[in-house]
Amino acid sequence: MIECKNIRKTYVNGDVETQAVSDVSFHIDKGEFVAIIGPSGSGKSTLMHILGALDTPTSGTYFLDGQEVSTLDDDELSDLRRNKIGFVFQSFNLLPRTTVLRNVMLPLLYSDTTEKEREEKARKSLEYAGMEEGKFLNLSNQLSGGQMQRVAIARSLINDPAIILADEPTGNLDTKTSAVVMETFRELNRKGHTIILITHEMEVAQFADRVITIRDGVIEKDVKNTH
Numbered sequence: 001m002i003e004c005k006n007i008r009k010t011y012v013n014g015d016v017e018t019q020a021v022s023d024v025s026f027h028i029d030k031g032e033f034v035a036i037i038g039p040s041g042s043g044k045s046t047l048m049h050i051l052g053a054l055d056t057p058t059s060g061t062y063f064l065d066g067q068e069v070s071t072l073d074d075d076e077l078s079d080l081r082r083n084k085i086g087f088v089f090q091s092f093n094l095l096p097r098t099t100v101l102r103n104v105m106l107p108l109l110y111s112d113t114t115e116k117e118r119e120e121k122a123r124k125s126l127e128y129a130g131m132e133e134g135k136f137l138n139l140s141n142q143l144s145g146g147q148m149q150r151v152a153i154a155r156s157l158i159n160d161p162a163i164i165l166a167d168e169p170t171g172n173l174d175t176k177t178s179a180v181v182m183e184t185f186r187e188l189n190r191k192g193h194t195i196i197l198i199t200h201e202m203e204v205a206q207f208a209d210r211v212i213t214i215r216d217g218v219i220e221k222d223v224k225n226t227h
């Protein structure tokens, strides 16, 4: 499903060149649950942006479902992101003073759907992500961290994406809440979604079936977890 070959990403700022990702190759099958772990600055987010078609590599090739992503134009890229990928971020990125339901409906705002259809999909998505119905009309800033993250997960699921990319989804959560959110990801994985999750904590990575360790922009280890 995902095939990276010799991916490199170099950032140039004036005279300073940063090799954020150097010569990374791997593949991820449909239905896998993979954690990418590594210290700060090791290139995790850079790689995630490439996998999510939010950024392009400086060199190397990236195939998603057999399609070479670098050959797509902007419209094709945004279609691909909308149809295949759900993003979850560390900081949740929810609109404050906006209800849970509206936050989840947001990605569908410019799609060809009625308000009623959008609300229906958002409700399903929230249930799917394990959010209690009694909170659907709460404002998003009236929730606990774990609940906010479940709303962000529900929003990422609104288009039923095959792949969920999560960048430090438990970074702002305490240990207990992290475990609850990670169980939500495990459940989504059981339902068939491919999950790629970035973390710098080994306890979080243990929830995945496979752990790729990245250091200084290169893959240091790629191992299967036994649960």
Ligand SMILES: Nc1ncnc2c1ncn2[C@@H]1O[C@H](COP(=O)(O)OP(=O)(O)OP(=O)(O)O)[C@@H](O)[C@H]1O
Pocket (backbone or CB within 6 Å): 011, 012, 013, 018, 019, 020, 038, 039, 040, 041, 042, 043, 044, 045, 046, 047, 200
């Ligand atoms: N837009 C940019 N311009 C220049 N350098 C960048 C840019 N984005 C990232 N970098 C550099 O690339 C390297 C990798 O950054 P990246 O954000 O991928 O790390 P990370 O593993 O996600 O770290 P963290 O755990 O702190 O989020 C770092 O040295 C960073 O400073």
Ligand SMILES: [Mg+2]
Pocket (backbone or CB within 6 Å): 044, 045, 046
């Ligand atoms: Mg990062």
